[in-house]
Amino acid sequence: MRETVVPQGAQAALRAIRLLKLFTSEVPELHLAELADMSGLNKTTTHRLLQALLSEELLDRNPANSAYRLGPGMMALGVQALSGNQLRVRARPLLKKLAEETGETATLEVPVDDTMLILDEVTSKHLLGASGNVGTRWPIHATSTGKALIAFEQNGPDRLRPPLLPLTSRTIIEHAALQQQLSDIRRRGFAETVDELEDGFSGVGAVVRGSMGEVLGALSICGPSSRLSDSRRAQLGAALCTAATRLQPRY
Amino acid sequence: MRETVVPQGAQAALRAIRLLKLFTSEVPELHLAELADMSGLNKTTTHRLLQALLSEELLDRNPANSAYRLGPGMMALGVQALSGNQLRVRARPLLKKLAEETGETATLEVPVDDTMLILDEVTSKHLLGASGNVGTRWPIHATSTGKALIAFEQNGPDRLRPPLLPLTSRTIIEHAALQQQLSDIRRRGFAETVDELEDGFSGVGAVVRGSMGEVLGALSICGPSSRLSDSRRAQLGAALCTAATRLQPRY
DNA sequence: AAATAATATTTCATAATATGGAATCACAAT
DNA sequence: ATTGTGATTCCATATTATGAAATATTATTT
Known part of the structure:
Protein backbone atom coordinates (compact mmCIF):
# COMPACT_ATOMS: atom_id res chain seq x y z
CA MET A 1 0.00 0.00 0.00
CA ARG A 2 1.30 3.43 -0.86
CA GLU A 3 2.64 5.41 2.07
CA THR A 4 1.59 9.03 2.14
CA VAL A 5 4.31 9.97 4.64
CA VAL A 6 7.71 10.74 3.19
CA PRO A 7 10.31 8.81 5.18
CA GLN A 8 13.08 10.67 6.98
CA GLY A 9 16.64 9.55 6.88
CA ALA A 10 16.77 8.16 3.40
CA GLN A 11 16.73 11.29 1.27
CA ALA A 12 19.56 10.19 -0.96
CA ALA A 13 17.87 6.88 -1.66
CA LEU A 14 14.59 8.61 -2.46
CA ARG A 15 16.34 11.01 -4.78
CA ALA A 16 17.95 8.15 -6.66
CA ILE A 17 14.60 6.42 -7.03
CA ARG A 18 12.96 9.55 -8.31
CA LEU A 19 15.66 9.89 -10.92
CA LEU A 20 14.80 6.39 -12.12
CA LYS A 21 11.18 7.38 -12.45
CA LEU A 22 12.04 10.17 -14.87
CA PHE A 23 12.71 7.56 -17.53
CA THR A 24 9.49 6.65 -19.31
CA SER A 25 8.41 4.81 -22.42
CA GLU A 26 7.97 8.18 -24.08
CA VAL A 27 11.34 9.53 -22.96
CA PRO A 28 13.64 6.54 -22.56
CA GLU A 29 16.92 8.49 -22.78
CA LEU A 30 18.03 11.55 -20.85
CA HIS A 31 21.20 13.60 -20.28
CA LEU A 32 22.65 14.85 -17.02
CA ALA A 33 21.48 18.44 -17.46
CA GLU A 34 17.96 17.31 -18.33
CA LEU A 35 17.80 15.03 -15.30
CA ALA A 36 19.09 17.76 -12.99
CA ASP A 37 16.51 20.16 -14.35
CA MET A 38 13.63 17.70 -14.19
CA SER A 39 14.48 16.55 -10.69
CA GLY A 40 15.30 19.99 -9.32
CA LEU A 41 18.56 18.68 -7.92
CA ASN A 42 21.95 20.32 -8.17
CA LYS A 43 23.87 19.01 -11.15
CA THR A 44 26.63 17.53 -9.00
CA THR A 45 24.23 15.69 -6.79
CA THR A 46 22.40 14.38 -9.80
CA HIS A 47 25.63 13.22 -11.38
CA ARG A 48 26.70 11.39 -8.27
CA LEU A 49 23.40 9.59 -7.88
CA LEU A 50 23.50 8.62 -11.53
CA GLN A 51 26.96 7.12 -11.00
CA ALA A 52 25.54 5.01 -8.20
CA LEU A 53 22.68 3.81 -10.39
CA LEU A 54 25.15 3.06 -13.19
CA SER A 55 27.42 1.05 -10.93
CA GLU A 56 24.52 -1.19 -10.01
CA GLU A 57 23.36 -1.39 -13.61
CA LEU A 58 19.95 0.01 -12.94
CA LEU A 59 20.99 2.63 -15.48
CA ASP A 60 23.07 2.27 -18.59
CA ARG A 61 24.53 4.77 -21.04
CA ASN A 62 24.04 4.78 -24.76
CA PRO A 63 27.59 5.12 -26.10
CA ALA A 64 26.31 6.74 -29.29
CA ASN A 65 25.10 9.84 -27.48
CA SER A 66 26.13 9.31 -23.83
CA ALA A 67 22.50 9.50 -22.74
CA TYR A 68 21.39 7.62 -19.66
CA ARG A 69 18.69 4.98 -19.96
CA LEU A 70 17.26 2.19 -17.82
CA GLY A 71 19.64 -0.75 -17.74
CA PRO A 72 19.76 -4.54 -17.41
CA GLY A 73 19.62 -4.49 -13.65
CA MET A 74 16.26 -2.78 -13.97
CA MET A 75 15.10 -5.39 -16.46
CA ALA A 76 16.05 -8.19 -14.10
CA LEU A 77 14.27 -6.65 -11.12
CA GLY A 78 11.24 -5.82 -13.25
CA VAL A 79 10.94 -9.34 -14.57
CA GLN A 80 11.29 -10.69 -11.06
CA ALA A 81 8.59 -8.37 -9.81
CA LEU A 82 6.28 -9.48 -12.60
CA SER A 83 6.91 -13.18 -12.22
CA GLY A 84 6.46 -12.91 -8.47
CA MET B 1 28.94 -0.91 -19.00
CA ARG B 2 29.47 -1.91 -15.43
CA GLU B 3 31.56 0.46 -13.36
CA THR B 4 34.09 -1.24 -11.18
CA VAL B 5 34.57 1.82 -8.99
CA VAL B 6 32.14 2.23 -6.13
CA PRO B 7 30.85 5.81 -6.17
CA GLN B 8 31.34 8.03 -3.14
CA GLY B 9 28.63 10.19 -1.73
CA ALA B 10 25.67 7.99 -2.48
CA GLN B 11 26.00 5.29 0.10
CA ALA B 12 22.39 5.41 1.19
CA ALA B 13 21.18 5.10 -2.38
CA LEU B 14 23.49 2.16 -3.01
CA ARG B 15 22.31 0.46 0.15
CA ALA B 16 18.70 0.81 -0.94
CA ILE B 17 19.50 -0.63 -4.34
CA ARG B 18 21.31 -3.57 -2.82
CA LEU B 19 18.31 -4.30 -0.66
CA LEU B 20 16.22 -4.50 -3.83
CA LYS B 21 18.63 -7.00 -5.28
CA LEU B 22 18.11 -9.38 -2.38
CA PHE B 23 14.69 -10.21 -3.79
CA THR B 24 14.96 -12.97 -6.36
CA SER B 25 12.68 -15.34 -8.21
CA GLU B 26 13.69 -18.01 -5.73
CA VAL B 27 13.17 -15.82 -2.67
CA PRO B 28 10.49 -13.30 -3.59
CA GLU B 29 9.49 -12.39 -0.02
CA LEU B 30 11.65 -11.36 2.89
CA HIS B 31 11.24 -9.93 6.42
CA LEU B 32 13.08 -7.04 8.05
CA ALA B 33 15.38 -9.23 10.15
CA GLU B 34 16.30 -11.38 7.14
CA LEU B 35 17.06 -8.34 5.03
CA ALA B 36 19.18 -6.78 7.77
CA ASP B 37 21.10 -10.03 8.16
CA MET B 38 21.60 -10.56 4.43
CA SER B 39 22.66 -6.99 3.78
CA GLY B 40 24.82 -6.67 6.89
CA LEU B 41 23.10 -3.42 7.78
CA ASN B 42 21.83 -2.38 11.17
CA LYS B 43 18.17 -3.24 11.55
CA THR B 44 17.13 0.38 11.99
CA THR B 45 18.95 1.46 8.87
CA THR B 46 17.45 -1.42 6.95
CA HIS B 47 13.99 -0.54 8.15
CA ARG B 48 14.36 3.08 7.14
CA LEU B 49 15.56 2.24 3.66
CA LEU B 50 12.71 -0.22 3.25
CA GLN B 51 10.26 2.53 4.18
CA ALA B 52 11.70 4.67 1.43
CA LEU B 53 11.36 1.87 -1.10
CA LEU B 54 7.81 1.24 0.08
CA SER B 55 6.83 4.87 -0.24
CA GLU B 56 7.90 4.84 -3.88
CA GLU B 57 6.21 1.48 -4.45
CA LEU B 58 9.37 -0.28 -5.53
CA LEU B 59 8.56 -2.60 -2.65
CA ASP B 60 5.24 -3.80 -1.37
CA ARG B 61 4.20 -5.77 1.67
CA ASN B 62 2.15 -8.94 1.68
CA PRO B 63 -0.56 -8.21 4.28
CA ALA B 64 -0.95 -11.92 4.98
CA ASN B 65 2.51 -12.22 6.50
CA SER B 66 3.90 -8.66 6.42
CA ALA B 67 6.79 -9.78 4.23
CA TYR B 68 8.38 -7.33 1.83
CA ARG B 69 8.37 -8.08 -1.88
CA LEU B 70 9.04 -6.22 -5.13
CA GLY B 71 6.15 -3.91 -5.95
CA PRO B 72 4.29 -2.31 -8.85
CA GLY B 73 6.74 0.54 -9.20
CA MET B 74 9.37 -2.07 -9.92
CA MET B 75 7.12 -3.73 -12.49
CA ALA B 76 6.57 -0.46 -14.26
CA LEU B 77 10.25 0.40 -14.41
CA GLY B 78 11.13 -3.11 -15.47
CA VAL B 79 8.63 -3.12 -18.28
CA GLN B 80 9.90 0.25 -19.41
CA ALA B 81 13.47 -1.00 -19.38
CA LEU B 82 12.48 -4.01 -21.45
CA SER B 83 10.39 -2.11 -23.97
CA GLY B 84 13.12 0.48 -24.33
C1' DA C 1 42.48 24.87 -37.30
C1' DA C 2 41.15 27.85 -33.54
C1' DA C 3 37.74 29.74 -30.69
C1' DT C 4 33.54 29.28 -28.35
C1' DA C 5 29.73 26.99 -26.29
C1' DA C 6 27.72 23.18 -24.11
C1' DT C 7 27.99 19.26 -21.31
C1' DA C 8 30.16 16.23 -18.02
C1' DT C 9 33.19 15.35 -14.17
C1' DT C 10 35.95 16.44 -10.07
C1' DT C 11 37.26 18.99 -5.74
C1' DC C 12 36.57 20.09 -0.95
C1' DA C 13 34.66 22.52 3.33
C1' DT C 14 30.83 21.92 6.08
C1' DA C 15 25.80 21.76 6.67
C1' DA C 16 22.70 18.26 6.73
C1' DT C 17 21.58 13.77 6.91
C1' DA C 18 22.17 8.93 7.94
C1' DT C 19 23.43 6.00 11.41
C1' DG C 20 22.70 2.64 15.06
C1' DG C 21 22.13 1.54 20.13
C1' DA C 22 18.48 1.50 23.03
C1' DA C 23 13.78 1.86 24.12
C1' DT C 24 9.22 0.95 22.94
C1' DC C 25 5.45 -1.13 20.53
C1' DA C 26 2.83 -4.92 18.35
C1' DC C 27 1.72 -9.53 17.74
C1' DA C 28 1.99 -14.54 18.41
C1' DA C 29 2.69 -18.49 21.28
C1' DT C 30 2.52 -20.63 25.69
C1' DA D 1 -0.53 -13.08 32.22
C1' DT D 2 4.11 -13.92 30.61
C1' DT D 3 7.55 -14.61 27.27
C1' DG D 4 9.53 -14.45 22.79
C1' DT D 5 9.93 -12.56 18.28
C1' DG D 6 9.73 -9.13 15.01
C1' DA D 7 8.81 -4.29 13.85
C1' DT D 8 8.99 0.61 14.75
C1' DT D 9 10.50 4.88 16.96
C1' DC D 10 13.74 8.04 19.38
C1' DC D 11 17.77 10.96 19.47
C1' DA D 12 22.85 12.38 19.90
C1' DT D 13 26.48 12.71 16.84
C1' DA D 14 29.67 10.63 13.46
C1' DT D 15 29.57 10.34 8.84
C1' DT D 16 28.03 11.33 4.58
C1' DA D 17 25.76 14.05 1.11
C1' DT D 18 25.65 18.43 -0.61
C1' DG D 19 26.56 22.08 -3.94
C1' DA D 20 29.46 26.17 -5.52
C1' DA D 21 33.31 26.44 -8.10
C1' DA D 22 36.92 24.67 -10.86
C1' DT D 23 38.38 21.63 -14.36
C1' DA D 24 37.96 18.42 -18.22
C1' DT D 25 35.76 16.82 -22.35
C1' DT D 26 33.05 17.10 -26.35
C1' DA D 27 30.42 19.46 -29.82
C1' DT D 28 29.60 23.42 -32.54
C1' DT D 29 30.76 27.62 -34.78
C1' DT D 30 33.81 30.69 -37.07
Missing part, protein backbone atom coordinates in the same frame (compact mmCIF):
# COMPACT_ATOMS: atom_id res chain seq x y z
CA ASN A 85 3.05 -11.39 -9.03
CA GLN A 86 0.65 -14.26 -8.52
CA LEU A 87 -2.30 -12.14 -9.47
CA ARG A 88 -1.11 -11.83 -13.04
CA VAL A 89 -0.82 -15.59 -13.45
CA ARG A 90 -4.17 -16.32 -11.88
CA ALA A 91 -5.96 -13.60 -13.77
CA ARG A 92 -4.99 -14.73 -17.23
CA PRO A 93 -7.65 -17.45 -17.68
CA LEU A 94 -10.31 -15.08 -16.40
CA LEU A 95 -9.22 -12.33 -18.76
CA LYS A 96 -9.52 -14.73 -21.67
CA LYS A 97 -12.94 -15.81 -20.59
CA LEU A 98 -14.11 -12.21 -20.15
CA ALA A 99 -12.80 -11.20 -23.55
CA GLU A 100 -14.46 -14.16 -25.24
CA GLU A 101 -17.80 -13.76 -23.54
CA THR A 102 -18.05 -10.03 -24.04
CA GLY A 103 -16.29 -9.64 -27.34
CA GLU A 104 -14.36 -6.73 -25.84
CA THR A 105 -10.86 -6.16 -24.49
CA ALA A 106 -10.09 -7.25 -20.94
CA THR A 107 -7.17 -5.96 -18.88
CA LEU A 108 -5.54 -6.44 -15.50
CA GLU A 109 -3.98 -3.31 -14.07
CA VAL A 110 -2.13 -2.18 -10.95
CA PRO A 111 -1.60 1.33 -9.61
CA VAL A 112 1.81 2.94 -9.87
CA ASP A 113 1.91 6.42 -8.35
CA ASP A 114 -0.84 8.36 -10.14
CA THR A 115 -1.14 5.97 -13.06
CA MET A 116 -2.48 2.51 -13.83
CA LEU A 117 -0.04 0.01 -15.30
CA ILE A 118 -1.47 -2.60 -17.64
CA LEU A 119 -0.10 -5.95 -16.50
CA ASP A 120 -2.01 -8.13 -18.91
CA GLU A 121 -4.44 -7.66 -21.73
CA VAL A 122 -6.58 -9.97 -23.84
CA THR A 123 -8.06 -8.39 -26.88
CA SER A 124 -11.42 -9.06 -28.36
CA LYS A 125 -11.79 -10.25 -31.90
CA HIS A 126 -13.31 -7.02 -33.06
CA LEU A 127 -10.27 -4.80 -32.85
CA LEU A 128 -7.39 -6.19 -34.72
CA GLY A 129 -4.05 -5.00 -33.49
CA ALA A 130 -5.54 -3.47 -30.37
CA SER A 131 -3.18 -5.56 -28.31
CA GLY A 132 0.23 -4.39 -27.19
CA ASN A 133 -0.72 -2.18 -24.27
CA VAL A 134 0.91 -4.39 -21.67
CA GLY A 135 3.40 -2.31 -19.78
CA THR A 136 1.79 0.98 -20.67
CA ARG A 137 0.57 3.42 -18.04
CA TRP A 138 -2.47 5.65 -18.11
CA PRO A 139 -3.61 8.54 -15.92
CA ILE A 140 -5.46 7.12 -12.97
CA HIS A 141 -8.30 9.65 -13.03
CA ALA A 142 -9.23 8.92 -16.66
CA THR A 143 -9.45 5.13 -16.56
CA SER A 144 -12.22 2.95 -15.20
CA THR A 145 -9.68 0.83 -13.33
CA GLY A 146 -8.10 3.95 -11.87
CA LYS A 147 -11.36 5.35 -10.65
CA ALA A 148 -12.34 2.02 -9.12
CA LEU A 149 -8.96 1.91 -7.43
CA ILE A 150 -9.23 5.39 -5.99
CA ALA A 151 -12.73 4.67 -4.74
CA PHE A 152 -11.86 1.50 -2.90
CA GLU A 153 -8.23 1.76 -1.89
CA GLN A 154 -7.43 3.18 1.51
CA ASN A 155 -6.15 6.72 0.95
CA GLY A 156 -6.91 6.15 -2.73
CA PRO A 157 -7.73 9.81 -3.47
CA ASP A 158 -4.23 10.74 -2.26
CA ARG A 159 -2.92 9.35 -5.54
CA LEU A 160 -4.43 12.22 -7.46
CA ARG A 161 -1.97 14.92 -8.50
CA PRO A 162 -3.79 18.16 -9.23
CA PRO A 163 -4.04 19.71 -11.72
CA LEU A 164 -5.57 16.68 -13.45
CA LEU A 165 -4.78 16.36 -17.10
CA PRO A 166 -7.74 16.68 -19.48
CA LEU A 167 -7.28 14.03 -22.14
CA THR A 168 -10.61 14.67 -23.84
CA SER A 169 -13.42 17.16 -23.41
CA ARG A 170 -15.12 14.54 -21.27
CA THR A 171 -12.26 13.87 -18.88
CA ILE A 172 -13.31 14.60 -15.33
CA ILE A 173 -10.76 16.94 -13.80
CA GLU A 174 -12.83 18.78 -11.23
CA HIS A 175 -12.24 17.55 -7.71
CA ALA A 176 -15.91 17.77 -6.67
CA ALA A 177 -17.15 15.96 -9.77
CA LEU A 178 -14.67 13.20 -9.20
CA GLN A 179 -15.56 12.86 -5.53
CA GLN A 180 -19.19 12.54 -6.55
CA GLN A 181 -18.24 9.76 -8.91
CA LEU A 182 -16.31 7.97 -6.22
CA SER A 183 -19.44 7.81 -4.08
CA ASP A 184 -21.36 6.34 -7.00
CA ILE A 185 -18.62 3.84 -7.68
CA ARG A 186 -18.57 2.66 -4.10
CA ARG A 187 -22.31 2.17 -4.15
CA ARG A 188 -22.36 0.45 -7.52
CA GLY A 189 -19.29 -1.69 -7.00
CA PHE A 190 -17.59 -0.82 -10.28
CA ALA A 191 -16.40 2.26 -12.16
CA GLU A 192 -17.00 3.52 -15.68
CA THR A 193 -15.33 5.85 -18.12
CA VAL A 194 -17.05 7.20 -21.20
CA ASP A 195 -14.82 9.05 -23.65
CA GLU A 196 -12.65 10.20 -20.75
CA LEU A 197 -9.37 8.59 -21.71
CA GLU A 198 -9.90 8.82 -25.42
CA ASP A 199 -12.76 9.96 -27.61
CA GLY A 200 -14.88 7.00 -28.61
CA PHE A 201 -13.41 4.72 -26.00
CA SER A 202 -15.19 3.52 -22.88
CA GLY A 203 -14.72 0.98 -20.16
CA VAL A 204 -15.76 -0.46 -16.85
CA GLY A 205 -13.41 -1.37 -14.07
CA ALA A 206 -13.60 -3.25 -10.77
CA VAL A 207 -10.98 -3.73 -8.08
CA VAL A 208 -9.36 -7.05 -7.25
CA ARG A 209 -8.60 -7.76 -3.63
CA GLY A 210 -6.11 -9.92 -1.78
CA SER A 211 -6.77 -12.43 0.93
CA MET A 212 -7.01 -9.76 3.61
CA GLY A 213 -9.35 -7.62 1.57
CA GLU A 214 -6.64 -5.20 0.52
CA VAL A 215 -6.91 -3.68 -2.94
CA LEU A 216 -4.33 -5.23 -5.27
CA GLY A 217 -5.31 -3.91 -8.66
CA ALA A 218 -8.24 -3.81 -11.04
CA LEU A 219 -9.84 -5.59 -13.97
CA SER A 220 -11.43 -3.79 -16.86
CA ILE A 221 -13.49 -4.48 -19.93
CA CYS A 222 -13.29 -1.76 -22.51
CA GLY A 223 -14.08 -1.02 -26.10
CA PRO A 224 -15.61 1.53 -28.51
CA SER A 225 -18.17 3.78 -26.89
CA SER A 226 -20.59 2.95 -29.69
CA ARG A 227 -20.83 -0.58 -28.32
CA LEU A 228 -20.79 0.26 -24.64
CA SER A 229 -24.20 1.75 -23.95
CA ASP A 230 -25.44 2.47 -20.43
CA SER A 231 -27.19 -0.86 -20.14
CA ARG A 232 -24.29 -2.75 -21.69
CA ARG A 233 -21.86 -1.17 -19.27
CA ALA A 234 -24.09 -2.17 -16.36
CA GLN A 235 -24.00 -5.75 -17.62
CA LEU A 236 -20.25 -5.68 -18.04
CA GLY A 237 -19.80 -4.14 -14.62
CA ALA A 238 -21.70 -6.97 -13.02
CA ALA A 239 -19.66 -9.58 -14.91
CA LEU A 240 -16.50 -7.84 -13.83
CA CYS A 241 -17.43 -7.81 -10.17
CA THR A 242 -18.13 -11.52 -10.35
CA ALA A 243 -14.77 -12.13 -11.99
CA ALA A 244 -12.95 -9.97 -9.46
CA THR A 245 -14.55 -11.87 -6.61
CA ARG A 246 -13.44 -15.14 -8.16
CA LEU A 247 -9.89 -13.82 -8.26
CA GLN A 248 -9.72 -13.07 -4.59
CA PRO A 249 -8.02 -15.81 -2.58
CA ARG A 250 -10.16 -17.28 0.11
CA TYR A 251 -9.31 -18.43 3.58
CA ASN B 85 15.55 -2.26 -25.23
CA GLN B 86 15.73 -2.14 -28.99
CA LEU B 87 17.95 -5.17 -29.10
CA ARG B 88 15.20 -7.42 -27.82
CA VAL B 89 12.80 -6.30 -30.52
CA ARG B 90 15.32 -6.61 -33.33
CA ALA B 91 16.61 -9.95 -32.14
CA ARG B 92 13.29 -11.74 -32.13
CA PRO B 93 13.10 -12.57 -35.88
CA LEU B 94 16.69 -13.78 -35.79
CA LEU B 95 16.06 -15.99 -32.79
CA LYS B 96 13.13 -17.59 -34.57
CA LYS B 97 15.22 -18.20 -37.66
CA LEU B 98 18.06 -19.69 -35.61
CA ALA B 99 15.74 -22.01 -33.71
CA GLU B 100 14.05 -23.18 -36.92
CA GLU B 101 17.25 -23.76 -38.83
CA THR B 102 19.06 -25.56 -36.05
CA GLY B 103 16.21 -27.31 -34.36
CA GLU B 104 17.58 -26.13 -31.03
CA THR B 105 16.71 -23.40 -28.51
CA ALA B 106 17.89 -19.87 -29.17
CA THR B 107 18.19 -17.15 -26.54
CA LEU B 108 19.10 -13.50 -26.18
CA GLU B 109 20.74 -12.63 -22.89
CA VAL B 110 22.20 -9.60 -21.13
CA PRO B 111 24.59 -9.47 -18.19
CA VAL B 112 23.34 -8.41 -14.79
CA ASP B 113 26.06 -8.35 -12.15
CA ASP B 114 27.56 -11.84 -12.21
CA THR B 115 24.68 -13.48 -14.00
CA MET B 116 23.13 -13.63 -17.45
CA LEU B 117 19.48 -12.63 -17.74
CA ILE B 118 17.45 -14.32 -20.47
CA LEU B 119 15.60 -11.58 -22.31
CA ASP B 120 14.04 -13.71 -25.00
CA GLU B 121 13.94 -17.37 -25.91
CA VAL B 122 12.65 -19.33 -28.86
CA THR B 123 12.42 -23.02 -28.28
CA SER B 124 13.06 -25.75 -30.77
CA LYS B 125 10.45 -28.31 -31.61
CA HIS B 126 12.33 -31.09 -29.95
CA LEU B 127 11.91 -30.07 -26.34
CA LEU B 128 8.32 -29.54 -25.43
CA GLY B 129 7.82 -27.22 -22.54
CA ALA B 130 11.42 -26.07 -22.57
CA SER B 131 10.23 -22.51 -22.91
CA GLY B 132 9.56 -20.22 -19.97
CA ASN B 133 13.10 -19.25 -19.10
CA VAL B 134 12.62 -15.61 -20.03
CA GLY B 135 13.47 -13.52 -17.01
CA THR B 136 15.59 -16.17 -15.39
CA ARG B 137 19.22 -15.59 -14.49
CA TRP B 138 22.12 -17.99 -14.65
CA PRO B 139 25.66 -17.88 -13.30
CA ILE B 140 27.82 -16.07 -15.81
CA HIS B 141 30.75 -18.49 -15.61
CA ALA B 142 28.66 -21.54 -16.44
CA THR B 143 26.83 -20.30 -19.54
CA SER B 144 28.12 -19.98 -23.07
CA THR B 145 26.67 -16.47 -23.30
CA GLY B 146 28.32 -15.54 -20.02
CA LYS B 147 31.71 -16.80 -21.07
CA ALA B 148 31.46 -14.98 -24.39
CA LEU B 149 30.48 -11.86 -22.52
CA ILE B 150 33.40 -12.04 -20.10
CA ALA B 151 35.81 -12.68 -22.96
CA PHE B 152 34.78 -9.70 -25.04
CA GLU B 153 33.44 -7.09 -22.65
CA GLN B 154 35.87 -4.51 -21.33
CA ASN B 155 36.64 -5.46 -17.73
CA GLY B 156 34.50 -8.54 -18.35
CA PRO B 157 36.45 -10.78 -15.95
CA ASP B 158 35.69 -8.30 -13.16
CA ARG B 159 32.17 -9.70 -13.12
CA LEU B 160 33.38 -12.97 -11.67
CA ARG B 161 32.72 -13.38 -7.97
CA PRO B 162 35.04 -16.02 -6.51
CA PRO B 163 34.49 -18.61 -5.24
CA LEU B 164 32.68 -19.73 -8.41
CA LEU B 165 29.77 -22.05 -7.85
CA PRO B 166 30.17 -25.57 -9.26
CA LEU B 167 26.84 -26.51 -10.79
CA THR B 168 28.02 -29.81 -12.22
CA SER B 169 31.22 -31.80 -12.08
CA ARG B 170 32.16 -30.16 -15.37
CA THR B 171 31.63 -26.55 -14.29
CA ILE B 172 34.84 -24.58 -14.69
CA ILE B 173 35.56 -22.83 -11.42
CA GLU B 174 39.34 -22.55 -11.52
CA HIS B 175 40.54 -19.09 -12.40
CA ALA B 176 43.40 -20.29 -14.59
CA ALA B 177 41.23 -22.74 -16.52
CA LEU B 178 38.69 -20.05 -17.15
CA GLN B 179 41.31 -17.56 -18.30
CA GLN B 180 42.60 -20.17 -20.74
CA GLN B 181 39.10 -20.57 -22.09
CA LEU B 182 38.71 -16.82 -22.50
CA SER B 183 41.74 -16.78 -24.76
CA ASP B 184 40.26 -19.57 -26.85
CA ILE B 185 36.93 -17.80 -27.02
CA ARG B 186 38.52 -14.57 -28.21
CA ARG B 187 40.38 -16.44 -30.93
CA ARG B 188 37.39 -18.50 -32.01
CA GLY B 189 34.80 -15.76 -31.80
CA PHE B 190 32.25 -17.73 -29.77
CA ALA B 191 32.04 -19.59 -26.49
CA GLU B 192 30.87 -23.08 -25.58
CA THR B 193 29.63 -24.87 -22.53
CA VAL B 194 29.42 -28.64 -22.28
CA ASP B 195 27.57 -29.97 -19.22
CA GLU B 196 28.76 -26.97 -17.22
CA LEU B 197 25.41 -25.41 -16.35
CA GLU B 198 23.53 -28.68 -16.18
CA ASP B 199 24.43 -32.28 -16.91
CA GLY B 200 23.44 -33.21 -20.44
CA PHE B 201 23.00 -29.60 -21.52
CA SER B 202 25.34 -27.71 -23.84
CA GLY B 203 25.41 -24.48 -25.75
CA VAL B 204 27.32 -21.97 -27.80
CA GLY B 205 27.22 -18.25 -27.27
CA ALA B 206 28.36 -15.14 -29.13
CA VAL B 207 28.28 -11.51 -28.11
CA VAL B 208 26.10 -8.87 -29.74
CA ARG B 209 27.54 -5.40 -30.14
CA GLY B 210 26.10 -1.93 -30.40
CA SER B 211 26.83 0.70 -33.01
CA MET B 212 30.06 1.74 -31.32
CA GLY B 213 31.27 -1.81 -30.95
CA GLU B 214 30.36 -2.03 -27.29
CA VAL B 215 29.15 -5.37 -25.97
CA LEU B 216 25.39 -5.30 -25.33
CA GLY B 217 24.56 -8.91 -24.64
CA ALA B 218 24.81 -12.34 -26.21
CA LEU B 219 22.97 -14.87 -28.33
CA SER B 220 23.02 -18.56 -27.69
CA ILE B 221 21.97 -21.81 -29.25
CA CYS B 222 21.66 -24.63 -26.78
CA GLY B 223 20.26 -28.09 -26.37
CA PRO B 224 21.01 -31.63 -25.17
CA SER B 225 24.69 -32.51 -25.15
CA SER B 226 23.90 -35.69 -27.07
CA ARG B 227 23.01 -33.53 -30.07
CA LEU B 228 25.73 -30.95 -29.71
CA SER B 229 28.91 -32.72 -30.75
CA ASP B 230 32.19 -30.88 -31.26
CA SER B 231 31.61 -30.44 -34.97
CA ARG B 232 27.99 -29.46 -34.48
CA ARG B 233 28.94 -26.85 -31.97
CA ALA B 234 31.49 -25.41 -34.38
CA GLN B 235 28.76 -25.13 -36.99
CA LEU B 236 26.36 -23.49 -34.57
CA GLY B 237 29.04 -21.14 -33.36
CA ALA B 238 29.66 -19.93 -36.89
CA ALA B 239 25.93 -19.43 -37.49
CA LEU B 240 25.69 -17.52 -34.26
CA CYS B 241 28.52 -15.16 -35.13
CA THR B 242 26.84 -14.41 -38.42
CA ALA B 243 23.56 -13.72 -36.67
CA ALA B 244 25.23 -11.51 -34.09
CA THR B 245 26.92 -9.50 -36.80
CA ARG B 246 23.59 -9.00 -38.51
CA LEU B 247 22.16 -7.67 -35.26
CA GLN B 248 24.74 -4.96 -34.88
CA PRO B 249 23.56 -1.57 -36.09
CA ARG B 250 25.70 -0.10 -38.82
CA TYR B 251 26.76 3.43 -39.45
